[in-house]
Amino acid sequence: MLAINKINKQALIEYEDFLFMYVEEEEAFDSEKIFYVDAIIINSSSTRLFEKVLKVTRTHYDAEIYLKPIFCVQYEGLPLQVIERCDGLTDVTQYQKIARTTREIKNNVQKLFLQQKFPSNEFGVLYKTMQYLYTRNHDLVPFVNRHARLSYTYPFVSLQLEDEEQKKILDILKKGIQDGFLREEQMLDKIHICDACYSAHHNIRETCLHCNGIDLKVQDLIHHFQCAYIGPETDFMQEYTDDLICPKCQKILRHIGVDYDKPSHIFNCNTCSEHFQNPVFTYNCVDCGKISDIRHLQEHLIKRISLTAKGKQLVLSGLPRKTYESDSKAKEVTGVYELDVFKNILEQEKARTAFNPGRTFFGKVAVVDEKLNGISWKEKMILRDELARELKSYLKEYDMVTAVSAGEFYFLKLECTPEKLEELGELIVFNLEALVRSNVKDSQVVVSVNTQPVLHNQTVVM
Amino acid sequence: MDFIIEFFKYWNYVGLGKMIRIFWYFIFFEFGRYVVLEFWVLFVYWLGRKRRAKEWEAARQALYNEMPLISLIAPGKNEGKNIFKLVKSLNEQTYQNVEVIIVDDGSDDETPIIGRNLEKNGLIDIFIRNDMRGGKASAANLAWRYSRGKFLLHLDADCSFDRTAVENIIIPFYLDPEIGGVGGNVKVRNGDVSLCARLQSIEYLKSISVGRIVTSYLGIYRIISGAFGAFRMDALKKIGVWDIGPGLDGDITVKLRKSGYKIHFEPTAICLTAVPTKFSKLWKQRLRWSRSLVRFRLRKHLDVFLPHRNWRWGTFLGFVENVFYNFVLDIKWYIYIADMIINFSSWIWFLIPMNLALYMIAGFMQQLSLSLWSERSEDERVLWWYVPLMVFYVAFFLRFCRTLAYIKEFFWKASYRDPWNPQKSSYQALKNGY
């Protein structure tokens, strides 16, 4: 069943049970309609139109839209950046093929867990990329693109970040690989990017060792065996003949390897007139104008990347709640802080103790139990938060606690005496041990508390 | 015990006249030249110390008023590990308006990496490497080609220097404008490593530290040591810098003299060098040094014996002294030994100990004059114990080495096959009669 409902240059095509959006011109593209079509077919040689459609869809917050299939009608000389990023090249009549691919993608999208919140923007990008790879059942294959800052464009991922932020892609993918969600496949290329703006576009030149000038002249050194004279070729050159004549002994050089040779070369800087043999190779960044030694360029490997089983599992079941809510949870209980915040406050307290010494203490609580290794990560996080809250309940309102892990906590006790602190330590040990025992089966838990005074100008050993 | 009584009885019976007849070689050539003459010259030199100190101070002022740029060049092969130490020691110098030029003559170790690094960090001014080795002369010439100083200091990379060494080696140029080259005082740094090195410490003190004061004073000083020698840049240009070695130190000195420049030895410009610590290595080194005598004195520069435009008594006498003491006497010594064996064979067991005793006495007398002159005589006191051994070292080890070298060079021109120079250069030098 094929029905074409053409409105201006933008048409909606019904095929089987699908509705395709068919776009020929930029002005005709109505982004409002994307939501209810099943796929988009672009029939235009304009890269701009393609880029616009891609940008609007792929950066949408709704998974149904950012994962929408996009097809392109085959043209002669269609640029790589189009070919590599659409879900298929097609002919205007190949609706069957389009429908098949669309169905596959749609089915895969439906299997996904609809994750809405992410612990960070970067993680969001990683997560969405994994969803994209899962639904396309395809590896992430970056392709050369001279318009891209990194000189490589990653399908889907590159669109999620602004041009200046493209370097983050590498970090995001690296994180995904470290966490086991992604895997590196074969290496495609090496790129060298500016350490200031992460651009891969630069000129590489030889520059003077002494003044960074680029006006250099290189010459061979000539060694005349007979008299041991050695100097640059110009020393031997004559004004009116092509002969090379030794300036020391006035003999004509005849045969290389027999009476003379060229053992080396030398550069002469026309700016500062210094001599040297090894110029510095510098780059001049096209994007930010930085000039620096090429050794300062960052090297990155460009690889094909695939989704691992763990990655698939993640996009199918979603993130464990704690990872993206731990921030907010920890802050719910007043006085339980993130480690970074805690360290910050500790520094402030240290400064304060200059005026009020001997009354502030740093404590370290260690919870050691072999059984803890047996419980799941999720459970561990729950236990961690519970222990932190419990610990906080023995402290005053203005005291602070942070959880490093389920087995390690720090606290900061203000306005205290060593005697009181010792009592407090015993109390903490007793109660935390009880708490772990009630939560973990066959627990052999040992809790220990170590304290040290916080002193001005003295490092706290963590 | 009986032997000692017999020994003295014998010499008492022989008497002075006959003793001179027996030890003529020692008395006229060795004792006369190295003890009597040296003591006399050093005494005269010592008398002039006050006048010299005054002139020296004036020359020093002149140097610091002008503050000329001095190019320090260190050509060499596989010296990487020494370059950093060298640069450090140069940074300590009292005179600082210098540029440092290192030429790496085809090293096959990490020298280029070290050199480039020092150049990049501004510790040396130019580091030039020849991928193909060209020999010591061409390396020095290359360094000279890129030197911009008014004076050029040729250094060995494995040497280190007293803090005032650079200043003191340049000052003589301001004492006398006719001076074209100044030799520094080379002493042994690693004397305490082995017996071999100890003996060389004494030898260096004798032949360089004191020996050269004497030859310089007499105007017959011959060799500006390549380990530490200074040259006027214009003089070097005039004489066409270095020719192919070995013995290029002596060669360039002769060329300077022939062009009419004076040569000066400066005992206060002190540099320490590491000497071979094994006799086998020392043997090879000395073979090479000795061969250059034949090659340069007797072949290349034979014209100093003939009258020509820049003919000088000093140059002539220096040559004669050098050839005489090293070459003629070397042959005479064998004649002397033969004389002893043939004419005094029955008394040989009395002659040998007496001969050794005389040499030792002379040795101790020389050591006395060394310690009077040295600025580090405290450190060198230990050397006294080794003086008796010097007799054997000088009379046998060095002499046999020298004889062998002369024979080889004179009859077979061995130095042209010396692996010390690349084959291509040696071939060309032989063909063109250098």
Ligand SMILES: [Zn+2]
């Ligand atoms: Zn020539």
Ligand SMILES: [Zn+2]
């Ligand atoms: Zn320059």
Ligand SMILES: [Zn+2]
């Ligand atoms: Zn840049």
